[in-house]
Amino acid sequence: MKRCVKVLSAVILGLVVLGAIACGTSRFLSPPNAGRELARVWEVPHPAVVAHRGASWLAPESTAPAYELARDLGADYLEADLQRTRDRVVVAFHDETLERTTNVEEVFPDRSTDRIETFTYGELMELDHGSWFNQAYPERARDAYEGLGVVTLRELIEIAEAGPNNPGLYLETKSAQNHPGIEEDVLAVLEDLCWYPEGPELAGPDVTANAAVGAPTIDVAAGRSGIIFQSFHTGSLEQLIELAPEIPAVYLISAAMAEENGFRRHVKTATEMGALGVGPGGRLGLPWNTGHAHREGLLVHNYTINQPWQMRLLRSFGADGIFTDRPAVALEVFDRAEEIDVDAILDRLELK
Ligand code: G3P
Numbered sequence: 001m002k003r004c005v006k007v008l009s010a011v012i013l014g015l016v017v018l019g020a021i022a023c024g025t026s027r028f029l030s031p032p033n034a035g036r037e038l039a040r041v042w043e044v045p046h047p048a049v050v051a052h053r054g055a056s057w058l059a060p061e062s063t064a065p066a067y068e069l070a071r072d073l074g075a076d077y078l079e080a081d082l083q084r085t086r087d088r089v090v091v092a093f094h095d096e097t098l099e100r101t102t103n104v105e106e107v108f109p110d111r112s113t114d115r116i117e118t119f120t121y122g123e124l125m126e127l128d129h130g131s132w133f134n135q136a137y138p139e140r141a142r143d144a145y146e147g148l149g150v151v152t153l154r155e156l157i158e159i160a161e162a163g164p165n166n167p168g169l170y171l172e173t174k175s176a177q178n179h180p181g182i183e184e185d186v187l188a189v190l191e192d193l194c195w196y197p198e199g200p201e202l203a204g205p206d207v208t209a210n211a212a213v214g215a216p217t218i219d220v221a222a223g224r225s226g227i228i229f230q231s232f233h234t235g236s237l238e239q240l241i242e243l244a245p246e247i248p249a250v251y252l253i254s255a256a257m258a259e260e261n262g263f264r265r266h267v268k269t270a271t272e273m274g275a276l277g278v279g280p281g282g283r284l285g286l287p288w289n290t291g292h293a294h295r296e297g298l299l300v301h302n303y304t305i306n307q308p309w310q311m312r313l314l315r316s317f318g319a320d321g322i323f324t325d326r327p328a329v330a331l332e333v334f335d336r337a338e339e340i341d342v343d344a345i346l347d348r349l350e351l352k
């Protein structure tokens with residue numbers, strides 16, 4: 001019996017020592033606040049909470065309710081994958097095709113696997129972009145999500161400008177090879193709606209309305225990094241940097257890209273093109289990767305991080321922010337809000 005207790009104590013002690021060494025090594029490889037100063041200079045909140053396709057845990061991705069919720073919950077940025085319709089309207093839509101998140105098979109059965117750029121804006125508006133969510137997630141379903149339309153970049157900006165907060169825009173040129181020249185089209189919309197070359201002139205956020213629901217007050221839009229461009233596509237990001245060098249850019253790095261060419265090779269690409277940061281997939285958020293990016297003078301925003309333990313771990317590994325479907329959870333985990341009353345915000349937005 002005594003021997004058993006001794007062995008158990010030795011194992012526990014060993015684990016504690018190993019944990020302490022791992023923790024110390026991780027802090028040595030990647031101090032958690034190494035990117036804070038760069039974020040401060042660029043006026044990027046730290047740690048940043050980027051609402052991935054809106055608050056897409058609670059509402060159908062890339063729709064108006066998802067973006068309105070993200071804004072009112074207090075996300076720093078509204079993230080959008082930008083693509084272009086056949087009649088050159090820039091819209092927020094992630095996939096190359098429409099089957100996963102619309103009823104295209106019902107409305108255009110002969111074109112259901114065709115790519116988004118073969119559809120006009122009017123045709124996209126004939127589709128239901130919300131009901132799939134109610135079917136996939138019945139526990140989060142709402143009648144208000146049925147029959148939702150696609151969101152244009154113009155509408156996304158209008159959403160960012162309304163409500164109690166002024167979130168920034170974190171805009172990805174998605175599948176840019178399918179939309180040649182989309183970079184100019186995106187900038188033309190930003191210019192037209194006065195988000196570029198100067199930042200927008202907006203009324204201050206509504207502190208009282210935010211306090212009533214426990215949401216943080218966000219005024220990122222008017223700052224130096226009110227818009228951040230992002231892409232996996234080097235050509236597209238380089239084009240955006242050339243057209244609008246004042247707008248910071250983040251180079252996205254997937255696990256597959258890192259496996260093919262090595263993480264450090266992509267970090268080099270990011271520095272050579274003049275990016276502000278990198279956006280590595282969550283599995284790449286290890287201390288030696290994040291630390292390396294920091295030493296090269298880059299911010300690190302990892303995607304797509306939805307579990308509190310993952311948020312904590314990546315932050316302890318030095319992440320300067322995350323893309324998440326769950327901005328309210330991230331804000332609480334990062335101690336940027338105490339307890340956000342999500343139901344009150346859903347009610348305020350009349351999302352029944
Ligand atoms: O833009 C960051 C993250 O969204 C990249 O992945 O596929 O969700 O656009 P994806």
Ligand code: CA
Binds near residue numbers: 079080081172
């Ligand atoms: Ca994206």
